[in-house]
Amino acid sequence: MEPFDHKTEFTLTQPPHPDWTPPHSQKLPHPFSKDRETFVKSSDLSAGEMYKMLISSVVPRPIALVSTCSKDNTGAPVNIAPFSYFNLVCHDPPTLMVSINYSRGNQKTPSETFRRQHFVESANHTSIPVPYEIEEDKLSGLTLVPSTYIKPKRVQESLVSFECRLSHCHLIQNAKGETSTGVVFGEVLGFTVKDGVWDPETKQIDMRLYKPVSRLGGNNYGRTESGYEIMRPTI
Template sequence: MFYDTRIGDHGLPHNPFKACVVPRPIGWITSVNEAGQVNLAPYSFFNGVAGDPPVVMFAPGGRKADGPPDGSKDSLANVERMKEFVCNVVTWDLREAMNQTSAPAPAGVDEAAVVGLEMLPSTLVKPPRVKASPIHMECRYLQTVDLPSDDPSARNAVVFGQVIGIHIDESVLSDGLVDMAKLKPIARLGYMDYTRVDEVFAMSRPSWPISQDAAD
């Protein structure tokens, strides 16, 4: 099948786009507003985009009905104003709590407190960390890129942040490496589906020229 995304006539029960870009890691973003109120929200349009220095992005698309006039979600508004955020890695054990924090709570609500998550102070930034998450990335805001939006009343933004500090619980390390079998991260698939990292395999990067044996 083929469909023109500008028209959207795919003829399927649900838009398949998000099921075609998988799996997507989940950025569980902690931010604070000017009053110090904490916001915790998950975003599946999230990833690392650079390594030197380390940079991550998350895309808080969609509209928040009771938010600013431009429809910005709390995470976007907070990060642009306060210039900091924390990304907490979502694991299998945290899946239900993460999902609960995706509810469209009114502005100013502390989702972490509502779902009973204990928070820890960060080292370099003001937003706190989710204690139960084994990896936290403290980030300094770099910039926002506004993309075209199909909803003229809402921003379609991508936020970039430089990772300036990383916390890793030693319980997820093996021989000095982050052990995915211990970490058990989850990722977003299409629709309401998720996946858990259960199988890991390694492949060495080939040298050049590539041998026919390697290609086969």
């Protein structure tokens, strides 16, 4: 295994086929034969097998490092856990979603942050299966500081932290009628961002400084080292 290269910087390149132009009948080269493929029925796979298939094919996935606290002040003051079943829902109102797998005994309600390369080892350590009353920040070396609008504290090491209010939760049941997952929607009330990472003029995050980490299959994670720009077509 190669050592981690801390000097790698985010760069923009040309798209894979910069000379391609419409019409769409002009086929782009494809590395696999369209005639050699297999259909797999979902019910033929166990839950564990389907999990492996999904997390290795739907990639890369952003990771939310979520801090929560109990509504009635019972249990630990703040819990932290990473979730890769996570994404945007819409921008008006600004809403995020995270799916919480009940089968792993984790039924926390999400509130705030993204996970980044700068502290990925500490963030990963928050996934340790400890009792609810154990505070993961004490185990991971992360720093919790007060949020602006919400009760759960935020992770100070995060370059961007979203403070969310629960919009609603949708429970999903499996074939046995058991609740397997809770899909939680949170409205973004505001965010804290490290100076220099967000451009207040363009309202965009600088990828060169942000260094996002993505979840791949198994225990593998990805770095965003390069990107390319493709303009949206117009009529």
